Structure formats: C-alpha cells, structure tokens
Amino acid sequence: MSELIIEDLQVRVGNQMVLNGVDLRVSSGEVHAVMGPNGSGKSTLAYAIMGKPGYEVVSGAITLRTGRTVISRETVTPENTPRDRVDLIDLVGLSPWERAHAGLFSTQQYPTEVPGVGLENMLEEAVAAAGGDRSAVEVQVADEAELVGFNADLLYRSLNVDLSGGEMKRSEAVQLGVLRPRIAILDELDSGLDVDALAAVSHRIEQATQQDNLGVLAITHFSRLLSVLRADVVHIMIDGVIKETGGPDLAAQLEQTGYDPWLDKRAESPVEIYLGDSEDYRDYERL
Amino acid sequence: MISPNFSPELAGALPGPEWLVSRRVAAAEQAAVGALPTPKEEVWRYTPISKLDLARYQLSTEPGGVSPVPVPQMPMAKANPETVQDDLADDLVDGSDLAESILVDTSNGRLCAVNGDDRAGGAVNGLGSKGLQVRTLNADDAELAASVDVDLFALMNTAFSVEPVLVKVPAGVDVPATIVVRHWFDVDGAAVFPRLIIDAGPDSSVRVLELYGSSDIAAFVSPVVEIRAAAAARVGYLAVQDLGPKVWHIGSQVCHIASQAHLRASTAALGGEYARMRLDTHLLGRGATGDLISLYYGDGEQTLDFRTFQDHVAPDTSSSLLFKGAVDDSSRSVYTGMIRVRPDARGTNAYQTNRNIKLSETAWAESVPNLEIENNEVRCSHASAVGPIDHDQLFYLESRGVPTETAEQLIVRGFFDEVLEQFSVPEAVPAVRERLQAKIAGLSAGLISAGLSSGYE
Numbered sequence: 110m111s112e113l114i115i116e117d118l119q120v121r122v123g124n125q126m127v128l129n130g131v132d133l134r135v136s137s138g139e140v141h142a143v144m145g146p147n148g149s150g151k152s153t154l155a156y157a158i159m160g161k162p163g164y165e166v167v168s169g170a171i172t173l174r175t176g177r178t179v180i181s182r183e184t185v186t187p188e189n190t191p192r193d194r195v196d197l198i199d200l201v202g203l204s205p206w207e208r209a210h211a212g213l214f215s216t217q218q219y220p221t222e223v224p225g226v227g228l229e230n231m232l233e234e235a236v237a238a239a240g241g242d243r244s245a246v247e248v249q250v251a252d253e254a255e256l257v258g259f260n261a262d263l264l265y266r267s268l269n270v271d272l273s274g275g276e277m278k279r280s281e282a283v284q285l286g287v288l289r290p291r292i293a294i295l296d297e298l299d300s301g302l303d304v305d306a307l308a309a310v311s312h313r314i315e316q317a318t319q320q321d322n323l324g325v326l327a328i329t330h331f332s333r334l335l336s337v338l339r340a341d342v343v344h345i346m347i348d349g350v351i352k353e354t355g356g357p358d359l360a361a362q363l364e365q366t367g368y369d370p371w372l373d374k375r376a377e378s379p380v381e382i383y384l385g386d387s388e389d390y391r392d393y394e395r396l
Numbered sequence: 397m398i399s400p401n402f403s404p405e406l407a408g409a410l411p412g413p414e415w416l417v418s419r420r421v422a423a424a425e426q427a428a429v430g431a432l433p434t435p436k437e438e439v440w441r442y443t444p445i446s447k448l449d450l451a452r453y454q455l456s457t458e459p460g461g462v463s464p465v466p467v468p469q470m471p472m473a474k475a476n477p478e479t480v481q482d483d484l485a486d487d488l489v490d491g492s493d494l495a496e497s498i499l500v501d502t503s504n505g506r507l508c509a510v511n512g513d514d515r516a517g518g519a520v521n522g523l524g525s526k527g528l529q530v531r532t533l534n535a536d537d538a539e540l541a542a543s544v545d546v547d548l549f550a551l552m553n554t555a556f557s558v559e560p561v562l563v564k565v566p567a568g569v570d571v572p573a574t575i576v577v578r579h580w581f582d583v584d585g586a587a588v589f590p591r592l593i594i595d596a597g598p599d600s601s602v603r604v605l606e607l608y609g610s611s612d613i614a615a616f617v618s619p620v621v622e623i624r625a626a627a628a629a630r631v632g633y634l635a636v637q638d639l640g641p642k643v644w645h646i647g648s649q650v651c652h653i654a655s656q657a658h659l660r661a662s663t664a665a666l667g668g669e670y671a672r673m674r675l676d677t678h679l680l681g682r683g684a685t686g687d688l689i690s691l692y693y694g695d696g697e698q699t700l701d702f703r704t705f706q707d708h709v710a711p712d713t714s715s716s717l718l719f720k721g722a723v724d725d726s727s728r729s730v731y732t733g734m735i736r737v738r739p740d741a742r743g744t745n746a747y748q749t750n751r752n753i754k755l756s757e758t759a760w761a762e763s764v765p766n767l768e769i770e771n772n773e774v775r776c777s778h779a780s781a782v783g784p785i786d787h788d789q790l791f792y793l794e795s796r797g798v799p800t801e802t803a804e805q806l807i808v809r810g811f812f813d814e815v816l817e818q819f820s821v822p823e824a825v826p827a828v829r830e831r832l833q834a835k836i837a838g839l840s841a842g843l844i845s846a847g848l849s850s851g852y853e
Binding site (some may be wrong): 159161162204205206208209210214215217220221222223224225226230231232234235236238239267268284288 | 786787788789791792793794795796797798799800802803806807809810811812813814
C-alpha cells in the first residue's frame with residue numbers, strides 16, 4: 110500500500126505565496142479530485158508535488174509511503190539504493206526524476222513539446238535509469254497504445270509535437286501504462302479532449318487503479334471529468350488551501366452552486382492569478 | 397605583405413594549365429600586398445583572427461597518408477587501371493556507371509587516390525557514356541576562371557590551391573550516386589588550400605559529400621567551394637568538417653544558382669580550433685532556390701563561425717536557411733546572416749533561422765540576423781535565439797524519470813534532428829549523428845577517425 114502524504118504544504122512562486130497550508134492524503138487505489146476556480150493553486154499543487162523548479166516549498170512536507178519492507182542496515186547491498194530501503198520517502202529536495210523513480214507520475218494540462226525526442230526513446234531512458242528492462246519498452250508501448258487507441262504512427266513523432274489535445278493525453282496514458290507509477294497527478298486531464306479520448310484515457314486510469322493499485326490525484330476545474338473518472342474523495346481548493354473535503358456528492362453540489370459558497374469574501378481584492386505554465390509563449394515560431 | 401611563405405613565385409611554380417598558373421600568380425600578387433583582416437571589420441567581429449600568424453605555416457605540396465575517416469557505405473565504381481594517363485589534365489573516373497559513387501581522396505592538398513586505388517593506377521582518360529567528369533582542372537576550363545574570392549583567404553586559395561577538384565556534370569545528366577571528396581591533413585605546420593568546383597550543367601542533378609579530417613596537428617586549412625547550378629540543375633552538397641582541435645579552418649563557399657535551379661547546401665561543423673565558413677548564395681535566375689541547412693557543435697575551447705549571405709538578384713527566387721548550433725565548455729559560436737533582396741528581385745521568399753543552445757556558463761554564442769530589402773513585393777523573415785536548454789522540456793522528461801544529464805542529452809540530440817533530416821546526403825547522416833552524439837555525451841576525442849567503427853566499411 111502506497112500513500113502520498115501532503116502536510117501543511119506552503120509553496121511560493123516568485124514573490125507570491127500560492128499554497129497556504131495544504132493537507133492531503135492519497136492512498137493506493139483511491140481517486141481524489143481537487144477542484145477549484147482559476148488561480149486557486151491547483152496547478153501549483155501538481156507542480157510542487159512533482160518538484161518543478163521555481164515552485165519553492167516554504168514549509169510543510171510531501172512524503173511518499175512506498176509500502177516497501179524496510180530493509181535492515183545489515184542486509185543493505187549495493188543493489189538496493191537508499192530509496193529502496195525506506196518506506197517513507199521525503200520528496201521535497203528530490204529532483205523530478207527521483208520523484209518519478211519513487212513512484213510519482215504527473216500529466217500536464219498542456220504537455221510540453223520536445224522536438225526530436227520520441228516517446229519510446231524517452232521511456233527507454235526512464236525505464237533503464239530506474240533499473241528496468243529497456244528492451245521490454247517497445248512491446249509495452251505498443252500494447253499500451255492499443256489499449257487507449259493511440260495511433261501507432263504517432264509513436265514515432267516527437268513528443269507532443271503536432272499532436273491534438275486528445276492525442277497528447279492518450280500519449281500520456283501510454284506513458285503512465287508503461288511506467289506504472291504508484292501515484293498519478295493528473296492536471297486538467299479533460300482539457301482539450303474530445304469525448305472519445307476522454308473515455309479511453311479515463312478508462313485506462315481506472316483500470317490502473319483497480320489492477321495496479323494506482324492512486325490518483327485529479328486536478329480539475331469542472332466536474333465534467335468526474336462523470337467519466339469516478340472520484341472517491343473530492344476536495345475544494347480556494348486560495349491555496351483545502352476548504353472542504355467530501356464524497357462524490359460534493360462535486361454534485363458544486364455543479365449546482367459553483368464555487369461561491371466557498372469563496373472568502375475577503376478575497377475580493379484583486380487576486381493575481383498565476384498561470385503556472387509558460388507553454389503559451391515561445392520566443393520564436395517555427396517557420 | 398601577409399607572409400614571405402606565400403609568394404607569387406611559389407604560386408607560379410605550382411602545376412596546372414596556363415590559365416590557372418596566371419590566375420594563381422595574379423591572385424598571389426594581390427594577396428601579397430593585402431593585410432590580414434581584423435576584428436574591427438564587421439564580417440570578422442567576434443573572431444580570434446588577430447591571433448593568426450601565417451608565418452607559422454608552410455604551403456603543403458606533397459601528399460601524406462590517406463584519410464582514415466570512414467565513408468558512408470555506398471556502392472563504389474571501380475577505376476579502370478588500363479587507361480593510365482598523364483596526371484593533371486585527366487579525368488579521374490569516367491561516368492559510365494553513374495549508379496556507383498565515386499570517392500576522391502586528397503592528402504595535404506594533393507589528389508592521392510580514386511576509389512581506393514592510388515592515383516597512378518586510378519587516373520582514367522576520356523569521358524564516360526554520360527560525360528560526368530571528376531578531375532583536376534585542365535586547359536579547357538578557362539571559363540571557370542572568373543573570380544569568386546570573397547576575402548583574403550579565398551584569394552590565397554586561388555593562388556595556392558595545388559590541385560583543385562572539378563565535378564562537372566553535363567546538361568541533362570542525373571547522377572544518382574553521391575560523389576565523395578575526402579580530405580586528409582597530417583603535416584604539422586602545413587597550409588592547405590583545398591578547392592572544390594561543382595559545375596552542374598542545365599537540367600542535371602548531382603550530390604557531393606565533402607569530408608574534412610586531420611590527425612592531431614596544428615595546420616591552416618583554407619578551402620573554397622564553388623557551386624554553379626545552371627538552369628534547372630539540382631545540386632545537393634554536404635560538408636562534414638571534423639578537423640583536429642589545433643587546426644585553423646577559414647573557408648568560403650560561393651554558389652551561383654541559375655533560373656529554376658535548386659541547391660541544397662549543408663555543413664556539419666564539429667572540429668577545428670577556430671573554424672569559419674563564409675557562405676555566399678547568389679540567386680541569379682528567375683525561380684532559383686537555395687536551401688542552406690547546417691549544424692555546429694562546439695566544445696573545449698573551439699570557436700565556430702558562420703557568415704551567410706543570401707543574395708536575391710532575380711525575381712521569384714527563394715532561399716531558406718536553418719542553422720542550429722550548440723556550445724559547451726568554453727567554446728564560442730558566431731552566426732551572422734544577411735538576406736539581401738535586390739531591386740529586381742520581386743516575389744522573393746527568403747527565410748533565415750539561427751538557433752543556439754548554450755550548454756555551459758562559460759560558453760558563448762552570438763547570433764546576428766540582418767535584412768536588406770530593396771523591393772516591396774517580398775516575403776522575408778528571420779529568427780534567432782540563443783538560450784539554455786528549455787526548462788519545460790527538461791522538466792517534462794525528468795518528470796517521467798529520465799535523469800537530468802540524460803534528459804539534456806536527449807533534448808540536444810533532438811534539437812539537431814530537424815537539421816539532420818534535411819541534409820541532402822542522407823547516407824552521411826548516421827556518421828554525423830554518431831559523431832554529434834559522442835560530442836554531446838562529452839566523449840569528444842576531437843577526431844572523427846578516433847572512435848568510429850559501426851555502420852561503415
């Protein structure tokens with residue numbers, strides 16, 4: 110049993126405090142939804158958990174319980190690294206790739222284009238670096254692509270380059286399927302997706318929660334996602350804190366009322382919205 | 397006086413037809429009274445040119461070893477040993493079987509072998525059935541005498557190039573195989589002036605690969621490449637420069653593209669201490685097209701330098717330039733480019749893109765694009781960028797579990813893919829990619845011959 114444990118997490122981006130004390134626990138097999146209006150800090154939470162540079166943890170803790178048996182000092186060998194020997198991994202301070210090796214996976218709202226780097230190539234390097242079998246990746250990628258209906262021709266394209274929104278998210282589902290994380294953080298999984306792609310990707314994720322005990326933290330603005338990806342727990346996030354936690358009925362309530370009941374009146378002063386992602390500008394356009 | 401080592405008397409003593417000898421002497425006389433450029437001149441800005449001391453180099457006139465640089469695996473024509481002829485004026489290979497490629501080796505500026513046979517046995521007389529000629533210059537080539545000298549070093553090349561190589565394709569002939577000219581330099585202190593002339597007749601097609609390699613010497617290599625694409629000719633050219641880390645390389649490439657002709661010229665610049673190419677592309681006939689697709693990768697203390705001129709003279713001409721470079725360690729790169737659209741060149745399409753990745757704090761890249769447009773009915777654009785590895789790309793790969801260093805290497809390799817995919821000699825791409833990856837992985841030995849084995853014979 111794995112568990113992502115977030116305690117009193119406070120995160121600063123630039124000069125601005127975006128998360129002001131978030132507490133969350135996501136266990137294997139569970140689907141949690143974090144919902145909130147624009148600027149509430151949802152994407153910052155996703156980036157802070159994954160360790161994106163620029164997202165500074167001011168206080169609090171992000172810890173992953175791996176469910177591994179703790180090996181005693183006497184049985185430590187060169188083959189098991191410190192990470193293999195502990196049950197509780199303090200993620201703060203680890204680089205993103207170390208967090209990935211610990212068992213985290215995250216999808217971005219707008220996945221970054223990486224020209225000249227192919228999906229399989231990247232996964233081979235990731236799997237090999239984590240001590241896995243590089244040669245098994247090709248078959249796994251093909252199998253996963255079939256599961257989510259990702260066109261095999263697109264496997265040889267550069268990562269996220271010239272892909273539609275749906276193709277990008279199918280590609281991310283393929284990656285999740287190959288990497289088999291313990292906990293997946295899905296940021297606005299449904300943005301830019303057509304109905305078919307959303308169904309295929311959500312189905313694959315639910316399957317992973319059941320078969321591989323994947324824990325999911327789904328970050329979303331709208332409850333649309335939750336109509337296809339069933340959430341066990343729903344959190345409402347406003348101004349960088351979790352205001353309320355409940356069952357699926359909380360999402361239904363939100364559908365009716367919007368975020369108004371949870372909005373703090375004091376927050377009516379202009380709120381600087383941090384968009385969290387520099388995807389939308391480029392210093393040059395391809396000719 | 398540039399240096400007494402490069403006198404008109406020396407130029408006049410070099411072998412060749414009369415027109416060539418008199419052109420050499422005239423160029424040597426002009427060069428002798430010339431002065432070395434200084435970084436104060438715009439076209440030499442940012443360069444270490446003031447460190448050049450020509451007195452340290454002697455003109456090389458004798459061949460040394462044959463290049464060990466692997467040649468991409470391609471079918472090779474056999475030279476015919478039956479028809480041995482006098483050295484200089486003859487065709488090296490006939491063009492009777494154009495499906496097989498031709499390999500010309502030079503060593504310290506002298507032709508030394510054709511398709512692996514040494515030169516004495518390899519010289520072949522007469523034209524092939526289709527008339528492709530790969531040979532040194534002779535008395536009939538006086539029409540090629542027009543000057544293409546863009547600077548003092550081009551002038552010195554004209555004066556001191558011992559055996560220029562001519563690739564001449566008659567009108568209407570398509571040469572399907574690649575012609576390879578492989579240069580090797582192994583004499584310390586040598587000055588060598590390789591010259592390649594590609595003369596593609598009307599409606600012909602040809603592809604030429606030029607490979608530059610050296611042992612670990614201090615030498616001065618100053619090539620000139622002349623490319624003449626007559627009406628509707630199609631010319632592909634790729635130069636792979638992988639000289640040793642103590643070699644100075646100052647070259648120029650001048651292309652004349654006639655109406656409806658298409659040139660794709662590429663450079664992969666990997667070696668040299670200071671390695672510079674000036675590339676002048678003149679679009680002279682209506683509908684002419686020139687694509688310039690190059691890459692460079694600097695590490696150690698290298699300086700890599702490119703000056704490009706896209707000169708649109710005629711209407712409805714197109715040029716597209718993509719140069720991508722990376723600088724690591726304490727290396728430097730300079731790119732300056734000029735698109736010039738002359739008054740008559742309405743309907744011009746001209747693009748220029750230069751992108752650079754800075755891989756270390758102490759590396760340095762300069763990128764200066766320019767436009768000079770004298771006609772209103774044109775579409776021109778330029779773009780330039782110098783920056784570190786994209787942080788978002790790095791985060792994406794890392795968030796999947798790819799360690800930082802591996803992720804950086806993947807991104808840099810991917811960055812060059814766009815260029816490699818467009819090289820006009822695809823057979824050469826695996827070697828360039830492999831060499832590039834070795835440099836990216838920090839395994840650089842400085843010489844292509846040092847570690848390459850796979851993929852070639």
